[in-house]
Amino acid sequence: MELRLYNTLTRSKDAFRPYDASNVRLYVCGPTVYDLAHIGNARPVVIFDVLFRLLRRTFGAHAVTYVRNITDVDDKINARAADRGISIRELTEETYHWFRADTQDLGCLPPSVEPRATEHIDEMRVLIERLVASGHAYVAEGHVLFHVPSMPDYGSLSRRPLDDMIAGARVDVAPYKRDPMDFVLWKPSPEGVPGWPSPCGIPERGRPGWHIECSAMSWRHLGETFDIHGGGIDLVFPHHENEIAQSRCAFGTNVMAQVWMHNGFLTLEGEKMSKSLGNFVTIRALLEDWPGECLRLAMLSTHYRQPINWTRQGIGFAAKTLDKWYRIVGDEPAETGEGNPFESEIADRLADDINSPSAITHLHHLAEVAEDVESSSALKRRFKGAANLLGLLTETESEWRARQRAAVAVDAAAIEELIDARIAARKARDFARADQLREQLVSQGIVLMDNKDGTTSWEVAR
């Protein structure tokens, strides 16, 4: 089996050869912990979990280090904690708690390390001082900025035309920038905002920019150069481009990670998910109505690089499939490992750039084989072992049945009443109340669609 992965750096599907087969190293950008994760955030979590499982099977369970960070210092966190009137620590702990519960319910293995940005400030300072010492960064008005023209091949990941990058960077022009594309490594913290002693002899307290956090955490846990770096497609520019610039310039290396993988975006019932549109659904709200395994199967039914249109119909279809598969395997245990030919067939399909839709099509075929009246329990065990490689059928049929939730009857009149109250609150410009009502609806799994003419339509997100 040859593992081939699509690499955003080379724009081609290449054979994967780790630097060190006894320690295969994977880094994935994790959540900024200020709010419940939405179903789009579940996509990198699930897809890189499948990659983690495949790497463990290929190189050995102890030969893979998977790092997924927690961004617990960010201006969005500060703003949200202030809004809610709670401490930053309370907010980040609460959000992390929910994120961990979400990922568990989605059937994901815990990563090998979940580093927190606030525990890696020393590494960030070391990197920043190195960048300044080598002429790649400079201090200006309490800030430290990365000087983009100091890196001749800056932009090689996103391959954006220079004009585009300059236009993008103009969004935050600051008088102290030497070049419009220069980006922040460190900035001063005013009173009341979290801060740490600054690098480079800057007297004021300060806090890191977002990009330097990932360079520091990947360095500490995976080294200067590692194998695979992942995240959603929106992170290619500027986040990943800037991580590459920082790490390569700090260490004088030609690569930060040899393979860069990016998942496509998820849209909700055909529309971009957005808080301002109100069509935004959290993993938690979906888990109220569906076992996480249904969300996982629905997610994996589309290839990770394609966009997903997330629909209730798709989850319903996944639920029916799982119901059938659990009926077939009953309470048989799974047979896992190289000796299981079904598992190898699934591994072969996943080895082709994590082709999960092809693996699922093949599982349907294997299900038929295992379902045959003549089938021995060995075939059922093999089928279950094959599904386990995708993180599916990890329970017994009895556990699955016990977990199934009764369909939630939706009281349409009560929903309309809440929607009317929200419209009235918005008219009265009481946005806090309007948001609170929206949260209440979302927590019941209701997806709101605000229309241009001021009306709101709704659907149950299931």
Ligand code: AMP
């Ligand atoms: P954030 O907390 O916004 O930084 O996002 C965490 C992860 O989720 C990143 O890898 C994003 O690229 C990814 N992500 C955010 N929104 C979506 C979406 N709608 N579809 C797929 N991935 C997403």
Ligand code: ZN
């Ligand atoms: Zn990152």
